[in-house]
Amino acid sequence: MTHVKANQDALVTGSVNEPLPESAFTAGHEIALDFARSVRNARLRLENAGAGLARLAPAIRALRHIEAQLLRPLRLAVLGEFNSGKSTLANLMVGNAPLPTLQISNTRIPTLLHYESDPVVTAVSRRGISQALTPTTREMPPDTIRIHVGLPIPHLRACEIVDFPGFADPWLTYGILDISRHPVDAAIWCTFSTQAWKESESTAWRILPARIRANSLLAVTNQDLLMDDQIPKVMARIQNVAGSDFKQFALLSALQGRKALNERGEVRDPELWQTSGAEDFYLRVQRLLSAIRQHRLEKAKTLTSDIAGSALKFLGT
Numbered sequence: 001m002t003h004v005k006a007n008q009d010a011l012v013t014g015s016v017n018e019p020l021p022e023s024a025f026t027a028g029h030e031i032a033l034d035f036a037r038s039v040r041n042a043r044l045r046l047e048n049a050g051a052g053l054a055r056l057a058p059a060i061r062a063l064r065h066i067e068a069q070l071l072r073p074l075r076l077a078v079l080g081e082f083n084s085g086k087s088t089l090a091n092l093m094v095g096n097a098p099l100p101t102l103q104i105s106n107t108r109i110p111t112l113l114h115y116e117s118d119p120v121v122t123a124v125s126r127r128g129i130s131q132a133l134t135p136t137t138r139e140m141p142p143d144t145i146r147i148h149v150g151l152p153i154p155h156l157r158a159c160e161i162v163d164f165p166g167f168a169d170p171w172l173t174y175g176i177l178d179i180s181r182h183p184v185d186a187a188i189w190c191t192f193s194t195q196a197w198k199e200s201e202s203t204a205w206r207i208l209p210a211r212i213r214a215n216s217l218l219a220v221t222n223q224d225l226l227m228d229d230q231i232p233k234v235m236a237r238i239q240n241v242a243g244s245d246f247k248q249f250a251l252l253s254a255l256q257g258r259k260a261l262n263e264r265g266e267v268r269d270p271e272l273w274q275t276s277g278a279e280d281f282y283l284r285v286q287r288l289l290s291a292i293r294q295h296r297l298e299k300a301k302t303l304t305s306d307i308a309g310s311a312l313k314f315l316g317t
Contacts, residue, residue, distance in 0.1 A: 025155040029293065035301065073158055077182070077212065099113075110164045114156050122148045124148055133147070188285070218246040223277050251280075
């Protein structure tokens, strides 16, 4: 895959003339899929060449695991306190797509947005059992830990989005310590612009496992509530107090960003898209996800080379 480095700069570019999810959430995904196909071909050749050889079984299993990791969509968590703009931001990230409605309340349960050819909603229990939910469902199945919402949105094949419940007291309410049982590759923490990055948020964030905080973006929401002269001061303060906690920072009004999109998730008002901060937010998300995919790919290439080299050496003896 010698073209990976040549394409690296292209991974962090995008155009508002294209469907936004394609330019922001899928950057680098096709390159990973291409290498996954190469790993699969290597695994199949090894299986054929070493049929019945027990010593090659670990190498074959390792290649199968690498392939699965490359094919797996990234999972992006949306976190924050109550009324921090999380849901509006999540809706912006699916391009204003209508979400299925339920009669039952799910504000205390994480919601996973993933790809399905037809819309579907299921409840997932602690034991991994799934149960379909319909608009007429009135009670949540017992022991539900996550709701899965399948949507026919192409970019969800590359990056799934988990909208977690809002937090109040990080020590007493649902969520902070429970997040660790949900697989997450990157996280966006939403903080309300006029009260940005309170002590309670800082405490909650630092309770999270390091693996979640390692790839993160702080989204300062409701930009439209700040006066122009307040913006530099707010962002300077946040950079000062949270600069070591996040890889990326973005200031935006997700509501205004949604207004800039048409029903297909394309920018219909480029000026509003830019002034809302949504354009900068999308670029920063793209950089965040691209870096994760690049790291995953480089690790996969190294492991595959080591495994293949050892297997070939064995077959040559």
